[in-house]
Amino acid sequence: xxxxxxxxxxxxxxxxxxxxxxxxxxxxxxxxxxxxxxxxxxxxxxxxxxxxxxxxxxxxxxxxxxxxxxxxxxxxxxxxxxxxxxxxxxxxxxxxxxxxxxxxxxxxxxxxxxxxxxxxxxxxxxxxxxxxxxxxxxxxxxxxxxxxxxxxxxxxxxxxxxxxxxxxxxxxxxxxxxxxxxxxxxxxxxxxxxxxxxxxxxxxxxxxxxxxxxxxxxxxxxxxxxxxxxxxxxxxxxxxxxxxxxxxxxxxxxxxxxxxxxxxxxxxxxxxxxxxxxxxxxxxxxxxxxxxxxxxxxxxxxxxxxxxxxxxxxxxxxxxxxxxxxxxxxxxxxxxxxxxxxxxxxxxxxxxxxxxxxxxxxxxxxxxxxxxxxxxxxxxxxxxxxxxxxxxxxxxxxxxxxxxxxxxxxxxxxxxxxxxxxxxxxxxxxxxxxxxxxxxxxxxxxxxxxxxxxxxxxxxxxxxxxxxxxxxxxxxxxxxxxxxxxxxxxxxxxxxxxxx
Amino acid sequence: xxxxxxxxxxxxxxxxxxxxxxxxxxxxxxxxxxxxxxxxxxxxxxxxxxxxxxxxxxxxxxxxxxxxxxxxxxxxxxxxxxxxxxxxxxxxxxxxxxxxxxxxx
Numbered sequence: 001x002x003x004x005x006x007x008x009x010x011x012x013x014x015x016x017x018x019x020x021x022x023x024x025x026x027x028x029x030x031x032x033x034x035x036x037x038x039x040x041x042x043x044x045x046x047x048x049x050x051x052x053x054x055x056x057x058x059x060x061x062x063x064x065x066x067x068x069x070x071x072x073x074x075x076x077x078x079x080x081x082x083x084x085x086x087x088x089x090x091x092x093x094x095x096x097x098x099x100x101x102x103x104x105x106x107x108x109x110x111x112x113x114x115x116x117x118x119x120x121x122x123x124x125x126x127x128x129x130x131x132x133x134x135x136x137x138x139x140x141x142x143x144x145x146x147x148x149x150x151x152x153x154x155x156x157x158x159x160x161x162x163x164x165x166x167x168x169x170x171x172x173x174x175x176x177x178x179x180x181x182x183x184x185x186x187x188x189x190x191x192x193x194x195x196x197x198x199x200x201x202x203x204x205x206x207x208x209x210x211x212x213x214x215x216x217x218x219x220x221x222x223x224x225x226x227x228x229x230x231x232x233x234x235x236x237x238x239x240x241x242x243x244x245x246x247x248x249x250x251x252x253x254x255x256x257x258x259x260x261x262x263x264x265x266x267x268x269x270x271x272x273x274x275x276x277x278x279x280x281x282x283x284x285x286x287x288x289x290x291x292x293x294x295x296x297x298x299x300x301x302x303x304x305x306x307x308x309x310x311x312x313x314x315x316x317x318x319x320x321x322x323x324x325x326x327x328x329x330x331x332x333x334x335x336x337x338x339x340x341x342x343x344x345x346x347x348x349x350x351x352x353x354x355x356x357x358x359x360x361x362x363x364x365x366x367x368x369x370x371x372x373x374x375x376x377x378x379x380x381x382x383x384x385x386x387x388x389x390x391x392x393x394x395x396x397x398x399x400x401x402x403x404x405x406x407x408x409x410x411x412x413x414x415x416x417x418x419x420x421x422x423x424x425x426x427x428x429x430x431x432x433x434x435x436x437x438x439x440x441x442x443x444x445x446x447x448x449x450x451x452x453x454x455x456x457x458x459x460x461x462x463x464x465x466x467x468x469x470x471x472x473x474x475x476x477x478x479x480x481x482x483x484x485x486x487x488x489x490x491x492x493x494x495x496x497x498x499x500x
Numbered sequence: 501x502x503x504x505x506x507x508x509x510x511x512x513x514x515x516x517x518x519x520x521x522x523x524x525x526x527x528x529x530x531x532x533x534x535x536x537x538x539x540x541x542x543x544x545x546x547x548x549x550x551x552x553x554x555x556x557x558x559x560x561x562x563x564x565x566x567x568x569x570x571x572x573x574x575x576x577x578x579x580x581x582x583x584x585x586x587x588x589x590x591x592x593x594x595x596x597x598x599x600x601x602x603x604x605x
Contacts, residue, residue, distance in 0.1 A: 136566050143573045150580050160591040164600050167584040171532060174577050175523060178539045181570060182516060185546035188563055189509075192554060238603045 003055065004064040004078050006048040007092065008128050014041030015120030022113035035103040038116035042096035042123070049085075049092055049127070056085055060486075061496035063133065079133030079197070079497050082486035086334065086479060087130040087261050090341055094253050095123035097458045098246045101349055104454040105246055105356055115155060122148035122250070126258055133497065134195035135184050139177075142258070146173055146226075149255055152247045153239045165238035172235045176225030183218035186211075187270075197497035200269050200490055208275055216276045219266050227259030229319060230288040233312050237296070240308030241361075245352025248304060252311045253345035257337050260318055264330070268487045273325050282323030283414055290316030290421040297428050302361050303351050306428060307344065310387065313425055314340050320418055321402045324409045330484035331477075332401030338476060339394040339469065343386040346462040350380035353451040353459065354436075358444075363435060365445070370437030372448045375456050377437045379463040386466045388429040389422055394469040397477070502556065508549035515542035529588065529595045533581045540574045 018034055018041075025033030056062055064078040080088075099119060106112055121144060128141030150173070154166025188194055190211070191202045206212065221232070228236040236256070240248045267278055293312030300306040314336070321333030353376045354369055355361055370377030386393035389400075399422060406415040441448075450456070469476050486493070515538055522535030544567045551563035585595065592600055 136562075136569065139566075140569060140573060143577065147576055147580055150584075154584060154587070157587050161603055163584060163587045163591055164603055167529070167581070167588060167600070168603075170577075170581055170584060171523075171536075174536055174581070175539070177577075178519075178536060178543060178574075181540065181543040182546065185512075185543050185550065185563075188547060188566075189550040189554060192560070194562065194566065241603070 001055065001062045001064050003048075003052055004062055004080060004131060006051075007045045007088065008124050008131070010045045010048055011041060011092075011120050011124035011127065014038065014045075015117045015124060018117040018120060019113040022116070032103055032107070034113050034116045035099060035106070038099045038120055039096065039103070041120055042092060042099050045123075045127075046089075046092045046096055049089055052080065052085060056080065056082065059496075061493055063497065076136045077133045077195070078131045078137065079493075080131050081493055081496075082479075083261070083264065083334070083483045084130040084132075086338070086483040087257065088127045090257070090338055091123055091126040091130065091254050094250060094341055094345055095119065097345065097349075097462060098250050101249075101352070101455060101458040102244075102246045104452045105352055106244060109156065109244070111155070115152070118148045118152050118155075119247075119250070122152065122255075126254060129258060130261060133197070134193075135187075135199075136194055138262075139181065139184070142262075143177065145255065145258060146177060149247075149251065153243045153251070155244060155247065156242070159242070161238075161242045165235075165242045169235040169239045172225055172232065176222040176232070178222075179218050180222030183215045183222065186215050186218075190215075195497065196265065196269055197494045201494045201498060203271065203275055204494075206275050208277070212271070212275055216266070216271055216278070220263070220278075220281075223259045223262040223266065224285070225259070226256065227263065227315055227319070228256055228289075228312055229285050229315060230292045230312070233289070233292070236312060237305050237308040240311065240348075241302060241305045245304070245348050245355060248308070248352070249345040249348035252308065252348060253341035256311065256315060257341060260315075260322075260333075260337055263319075263322060264334075264487050267322060267325075268330070269490050269493065272490070279323055279325055282319055283411065286316045286319035286323055287414070287417050288316075289313070289319055290418065294421050294424045294428075297425070300428075301363055303354075303363055303366065303432070304348070304361055306363075306432070307347050307351065310425060310428070311340075311344060313421065314344065314387070316421070317399065317402055317418060320406065320414060323414070324405055324411060326405060326409050327481075327484050327488050328405035328408060329402065330487060331481050332398055332403075332405050334483050334487075335401060335473075335477060335480040336398035338480065339386075339398045342462055342465050342469070343383045343393075343395055346379060346383040346459065346466060347387065349455075349459055349462065350376050350383060353455045354380075356455065357448045357451055363432070367435050367445065368437075368439040368441030369445050369448065371441050372445065373450050376451055376459060379459040381433055381437060382463045382466050384429040384433055386470065388426040392467070392470045394466050394473065396470060397473045401477075502553060505549065505553040508545060508553070512542040512545045512549065515539070515545065527596050527598055529585050529597055529600075530582075532597065533578060533585070536581070537574070537578065540570065544570055 022034035125145030132138035297309035386395040519539030
């Protein structure tokens with residue numbers, strides 16, 4: 001299936017060519033060519049990704065191996081099911097929006113050719129890890145994504161905060177990856193293979209043992225660093241605070257979601273409830289993550305840091321959904337991944353527009369700014385209402401699904417804690433709306449103007465999506481349901497890969 | 501499965517422990533990166549060990565390939581880490597990780 005490699009191939013080729021194109025355009029004194037080129041690349045990759053939908057519908061799991069003689073247990077290969085496809089579509093879409101937004105937002109920075117190159121390669125890495133069929137491919141693409149995201153966090157290297165946050169992120173994330181690598185070596189020692197399906201097949205009937213628990217814990221630690229589950233969340237507020245806002249949107253919207261994707265694969269494909277009972281572990285993890293994230297967000301003075309802490313809270317909801325071990329819970333979790341990517345991405349992009357105009361991130365300096373920037377403030381309000389879970393916005397749908405699934409699974413305490421947390425989070429979202437949009441502007445803020453057009457287009461598109469999927473969630477719900485069923489039915493996946 | 505298998509597993513566990521210890525205790529950022537490298541070599545050693553000793557008389561190329569890939573990929577990470585360290589030195593005039601904590605909460 002050659003179609004499978006096109007999205008990654010297009011993104012990587014565009015990413016590698018971006019610096020050359022930008023330099024050439026600079027000679028001809030054309031502006032923003034790098035950004036337009038990146039946008040074009042994302043668009044083509046999105047089309048290439050959408051073309052996969054028909055073959056996927058026919059076959060269920062698509063395979064790609066290098067050469068016809070190479071068979072899955074030997075070679076590194078790609079295997080795409082609905083789960084990976086769902087995530088890849090999300091990654092490319094957010095990359096597209098982020099690159100469009102960067103056209104104006106990043107225009108004052110230098111080194112833009114590297115910026116777009118890194119952005120394209122980061123999305124290529126994410127798509128690759130969503131498509132990977134074995135741990136070798138997964139690890140390589142995971143590291144491509146991680147490396148480029150370190151560089152993007154530290155992109156404004158003339159500022160001390162970017163460097164500090166970047167190093168913190170690198171140290172924690174690289175440690176997590178190394179721990180994952182160590183547990184992979186143990187998995188290889190037990191099963192003799194690194195392909196997801198073959199590992200799953202050989203662990204299918206395995207009785208619980210301390211060795212499996214150890215491997216499982218190591219894998220979970222490694223992936224939780226990326227997910228920013230609570231004992232490992234320290235890098236996230238810093239990195240989100242100092243990165244350019246378009247990158248914060250990417251980090252919060254999709255990079256943390258790669259950890260969720262890896263966790264879903266680990267929990268539901270490689271291990272299962274009978275081998276390792278993860279319900280209690282993940283329940284505790286999710287409660288910690290939700291509570292700490294929301295409490296931290298209440299204390300923040302910096303708008304971006306506040307949104308970053310609320311990302312930790314939302315990761316808690318998704319982990320709650322994963323802990324249930326049911327299809328309904330998984331559907332809610334995957335739908336929340338999608339919705340959170342859109343609404344948190346929108347929130348970060350709006351904040352970016354405000355920072356672009358005013359140059360400040362402090363809430364006290366920004367009082368009343370919304371009155372001077374009507375479009376930004378309306379879209380920001382939509383994203384915040386959506387994040388707090390108001391009906392008719394998309395955040396409500398997925399939160400509702402998660403909590404009803406939790407009730408179905410008889411996790412009453414978890415549901416109550418989740419709902420309390422959701423209530424707590426409304427406090428800071430509404431405070432933000434009240435301070436930024438309802439107060440009267442004064443001083444410097446009274447003179448600001450609306451952001452430029454290329455910043456506003458992505459905001460309007462994403463706000464429209466927030467409302468659209470809030471009032472008409474059916475298509476994306478069906479899609480998420482399909483992905484959840486694909487993640488849950490591991491026997492079909494194993495058969496599809498091993499029969500080749 | 502021979503005696504060597506367990507010797508190498510034990511030494512890779514020791515390497516992992518040394519790396520984690522270094523990450524927790526050391527103050528110098530370069531030493532942190534070195535600890536990361538030690539942890540990586542624990543994983544790589546494990547791969548090579550399992551590939552050679554898992555089944556007697558057979559060497560699995562898959563794990564060797566993965567070991568080489570992991571080493572080269574990790575070299576890139578170390579490169580990025582060192583650029584960060586150089587930039588940290590430019591801004592803070594120190595490599596002490598405990599001084600590099602102006603971002604709080």
